[in-house]
Amino acid sequence: MKDYIILVDEQDNEIGYGEKLEVHQKDLLHRAFSIFIFDWSDQKMLLQRRASGKYHSGGLWTNACCSHPRKGETMDDCLNSRLKEELGLNISAHIVDPDDCALLVHGRDVIYSCGSFKYYAPFGNLSEHEIDHVFLYSPVIEHFSKSDFICNPDEVEEIRWVTIEELKAWMSHTPEAFTAWFKNAFDLAYEVLCRQAERGERYD
Numbered sequence: 649m650k651d652y653i654i655l656v657d658e659q660d661n662e663i664g665y666g667e668k669l670e671v672h673q674k675d676l677l678h679r680a681f682s683i684f685i686f687d688w689s690d691q692k693m694l695l696q697r698r699a700s701g702k703y704h705s706g707g708l709w710t711n712a713c714c715s716h717p718r719k720g721e722t723m724d725d726c727l728n729s730r731l732k733e734e735l736g737l738n739i740s741a742h743i744v745d746p747d748d749c750a751l752l753v754h755g756r757d758v759i760y761s762c763g764s765f766k767y768y769a770p771f772g773n774l775s776e777h778e779i780d781h782v783f784l785y786s787p788v789i790e791h792f793s794k795s796d797f798i799c800n801p802d803e804v805e806e807i808r809w810v811t812i813e814e815l816k817a818w819m820s821h822t823p824e825a826f827t828a829w830f831k832n833a834f835d836l837a838y839e840v841l842c843r844q845a846e847r848g849e850r851y852d
Contacts, residue, residue: 653716654679660764660779665719669703672774677766678716680778682833683727683759685712686786686841687794692809694797696734698827699805704771707805710827711834712785727759727783735807736798741785746840760784762836769828780829782836786844812838 651668656679671678685694696713700706713734717726724743731737741757762782769776799807810818819826819834 652719654719656779658766668716672703672776675768675775675777677777677779679781680714680716680776680829681723681727681730681781681783682711682714682829682837683731683783683785684762684834684837686784686837687809688786690809692811693815695808695810695815696799697805697807699801699803701802704774704776705827708827709808709825710830711837712807714827714829723781727785731785734800734803736800737796739785739787741787743783746784746843757787760786760840762840765832765836767829767832776828778829780833782833784837784840786841812841 652665653668653671654662655664655666655671655676657663657677660679662679666674666676666678670676686692687694694712695709696711697709698705698707713727713730715726715730715734717723721729724741727743728739728741731739739757741759743761744758746760746762760783762784764779764781766779767776794809797807799805815834819831823831
């Protein structure tokens with residue numbers, strides 16, 4: 649069964665659909681997402697190492713989950729379904745603005761929208777030409793356990809929890825260990841993390 653993803657213009661307006669592999673072969677601009685997971689209980693971020701058999705960037709480290717919304721799929725549905733497909737997380741979170749902290753008072757599980765960026769990266773006969781929407785999932789503590797993660801070996805080779813300081817040092821010393829989109833996506837997610845820390849809303 650063919651997997652159709654969303655083609656967009658430079659302003660991220662939907663203009664059609666394309667079969668996933670063909671889109672990456674023809675350098676077509678399309679919509680993607682990168683989601684970060686941060687555990688405030690020990691202040692560590694989850695990284696995944698992409699499965700070696702992936703069609704590009706196999707074996708490289710990146711954020712918790714990266715993929716594309718499919719034809720007819722909302723971003724809410726997409727994020728929840730891919731977290732389940734890749735990491736075994738069974739959640740039903742909603743996307744919110746990072747400044748809308750009132751939702752946290754009621755213990756709701758939310759995913760913060762951190763912005764988007766456009767990039768192009770060639771990989772031999774394939775490319776990533778994407779407008780990448782970045783999200784941050786920092787779940788309320790009663791909804792979260794590291795034992796909940798069950799990695800899909802077709803997508804994820806391994807996972808690792810690291811502090812922000814460890815991650816920054818790793819990125820500085822070995823940038824080639826990470827995917828082409830990771831640095832730009834991390835910068836957006838990190839800015840939201842810093843705003844949360846300044847408000848103190850996540851330190852109980």
